[in-house]
Amino acid sequence: MTIGPEITAYYGTVIHSTSPAGLRILDNTLLIISHVTGNIDHLIPGLQPDRLSSTLASLHHSNITINRLSAAQFIIPGFIDTHNHAPQWLTRGLGQGMHILDWLREVTFPAEARYADEEHARLSHKLLVKGMLRQGVTTASYYSSLHGPATRILADTCLSMGQRALVGKCNMNRGSPGNYIDASTEQSMKVTHECIDHIRTIDPEASFVRPVLTPRFAISCTPDLLTQLGALAAKEPTIPIQTHFNEAQQEIDATLSLFPSHKDEVSLYSSFGLLNDRSILAHCTIMKSEETQRLAELGCGIAHCPTANMTVGGGFMAAPVRDFLNRGMKVGLGTDSGGGYSSSMLNAMRHALIASFAREANHGDSSMKGLSIDEAFWMATLGGAKVVGLGDSIGNFAVGKQFDAVLVDMDSGLGGVNAPFQGFDSPRTLFEKFILTGDDRNMLKVFVNGRLVHSQS
């Protein structure tokens, strides 16, 4: 039974992207959302206040209450975290500066092994999803631990708390300690199938939660396991694939010594059928030009993780994001929380900017020009939606898309912004202040599919 009005209307400033450099700041905008479908029914910018009631009448919505935004408020699409490790929520930020294989062995595998305990998983995953929603992350692509029960709990938690998510059981049958390793290829695939079946049972329409194949990286998977995952990817053309890719020199060297017949990671992963337009490749920090070209041809998406790239794992450098954008590739942002110490997509945007400026300065070539705020915002929203395969349904406020959104308040009285609203600030100024100095205290309300999933009050 539907209680209350079937639609909600907002009137004020709406900000979204239509292309990497195409930021649209829409003033005096009427936004109408259906609660039956969760979809955006109307987006009408530039509507003077004296034309509001006649416009509503013409839409047969005369009797509805309009939520009018203040001059310090605006609505943006929810953020999409294209790369997040759920079982690293409690160890975010540990081991800064460590190289990847040392960090996995000393910090991460022991922490993830604890998710064999279902109670621990239940508690931690609830904190994770709550924490991500509070920060405006309406969609996340999660690596779970290798455990079936913890992975199912993660999917259940996203669904019950209303977060859109891709959830993958982590495949890893070699190179980790005996208490945290898939016992065999067969066991790894069996649990993968069970998790896919579970996710399809709890959300048959894939409205919120979807499975994702998650070979951790080639160092963690035997050729046999990668072969079977590639075969499953071919058999299941709607399931995306996520893995770590060309993250750091130590990782690349170790990978190629395990797979000596391959000259690079593109050759390796593509030989197992794991590179296509559903692939979500985290990092892509150290790229040969021909590798990038091949990924572009294959339609792979990039999960750019600037925080982790600069602080953990051994890449310690800025990825060639300008090159990805110049080639028209899908690029999203990932917090890579916990290797990335911050789970904030605002921080991911800031770090993407900083990393790109450093890359431009070091490269001395305009083909590596630093990113703009507009581009960072596209990556955090529409670019990310494309990377996770949801570019047609979320990422901006095109009519017919689902309403995943954050109501930002730059004068909420809750603090949270170093540069709060001044009466004379333009929407563009407010937007830039939010991206560079705001935090979750400026996120008054968060919606997924038209449903309120977090509120400050």
Ligand code: GUN
């Ligand atoms: N490579 C394999 N596993 C991981 C992980 O958990 N984090 C990062 N940053 N890189 C990885």
Ligand code: FE
């Ligand atoms: Fe990662």
